[in-house]
Amino acid sequence: MSTDLPSPEPMRLRANHANGVTEVRVLVKHIMETGQRHDGSGRVIPPHYITEVLAHHVGAQGTPRLVLQAQWSTAIAQNPVLFCQFKGGAPGDKVVLQWVDNLGARRTDETQIR
Template identity: 45%
Template sequence: MAKSSIRARARLKGDTTTVKALITHKMETGLRKDKKTGKLIPAHFIQEVTCQHNGNTVVLAQWGPAISKNPYLSFQFTGAAAGDTVSISWVDNKGEKDSTSTKIK
């Protein structure tokens, strides 16, 4: 796990901070079949993404398996200043997790 699975960017414009994040995750629905064995591939998807600004949760995303592979997420919030920390963390249905943080530009 040398590299984080999350790439995030936060940018301040006026009083609004826009956060964009890309997460690397296969988001398996549990409905797809393995072409070779014909067996269902077990579901493996992100369930929750917590987005925090200076430690306070701004957006809590609850996801089902219908979110696309390698999910993209964007949201906006107010009340932040340049240099503040935005952190994003996810946890999936197998309990795997990852997080990252970035400074608002």
């Protein structure tokens, strides 16, 4: 990872359980630069975008269960919002979300299901 890049900001996560379904909402803070824009001096701004997103449900047994895997590229907006649902989960369980970008930066955050 380049040393002049800021460290990844925490994601804002919320997970709610109702009627046997857990809904997860996430605000992912990331620049998501496509590599197709130019700066004020005409130089190309290098690409910097998330390539993979994973979400795991961690229940009472502590074993993570993959509930979402997404491959992203330059077509995703800056600071994207992600919404997903999965069957199961219970209040007090955890949802863990991870991403990796094309420069090798990583971020992992978690929240408890309400």
